[in-house]
Amino acid sequence: MALCLGQVFSKDKTFRPRKRFEPGTQRFELYKRAQASLKSGLDLRKVVQLPEGENINDWIAVHVVDFFNRINLIYGTVSEFCTERTCPVMSGGPRYEYRWQDGDHYKKPTKLPALKYMNLMMDWIESLINNEDIFPTRIGVPFPRNFQQVCKKILSRLFRVFVHVYIHHFDSICNMGAEAHVNTCYKHYYYFISEFSLIDHSELEPLRPMTERICT
Numbered sequence: 001m002a003l004c005l006g007q008v009f010s011k012d013k014t015f016r017p018r019k020r021f022e023p024g025t026q027r028f029e030l031y032k033r034a035q036a037s038l039k040s041g042l043d044l045r046k047v048v049q050l051p052e053g054e055n056i057n058d059w060i061a062v063h064v065v066d067f068f069n070r071i072n073l074i075y076g077t078v079s080e081f082c083t084e085r086t087c088p089v090m091s092g093g094p095r096y097e098y099r100w101q102d103g104d105h106y107k108k109p110t111k112l113p114a115l116k117y118m119n120l121m122m123d124w125i126e127s128l129i130n131n132e133d134i135f136p137t138r139i140g141v142p143f144p145r146n147f148q149q150v151c152k153k154i155l156s157r158l159f160r161v162f163v164h165v166y167i168h169h170f171d172s173i174c175n176m177g178a179e180a181h182v183n184t185c186y187k188h189y190y191y192f193i194s195e196f197s198l199i200d201h202s203e204l205e206p207l208r209p210m211t212e213r214i215c216t
Helices: 026-039 056-081 114-129 147-168 170-175 179-195 201-214
Strands: none
Touching (some): 056 114, 056 147, 056 170, 114 147, 147 179, 147 201, 170 179
């Protein structure tokens, strides 16, 4: 019997601690507004649209952090099945392989097991989100000029989690009864990046058939 979503997506399975918005801040209010829209049953294509009068970088920041939390949680539910034996390479089927490069410890693209890749990727994203120079939280502090470029890179790498989970671990997701939840998260992500042109569509090719099935 499928577990309820509360059991499947439990806090102890999250791959990284959730990032939260400080109550009383503009970003916290935007987050609450976005979450209320999600829960209202509105068309996800409308949910992702920039609210009138709001700053686009604030809107993008809220969603990048939210997607980090939710995708992190999704991967956490299948990470016990994603081992060096089952997934010796971070890939999306035989046609797509992702190699890690961060310019620091991995100066050249390096082939890694999926679990190791995910750990490094989540650490990298977490360090960016926690960097006040990139994701400022203080009122009146502007976003850096390259903010959207940084977010594009984050969202591009988060997409690879969907690729790996859908292609290599979707049976586990279905066995948990979480297919609809994961599909909804992906649709929300897809409509958001499409609304603001945050990822080159050529990068979405690994999931094109699935995207056409659930997002059109």
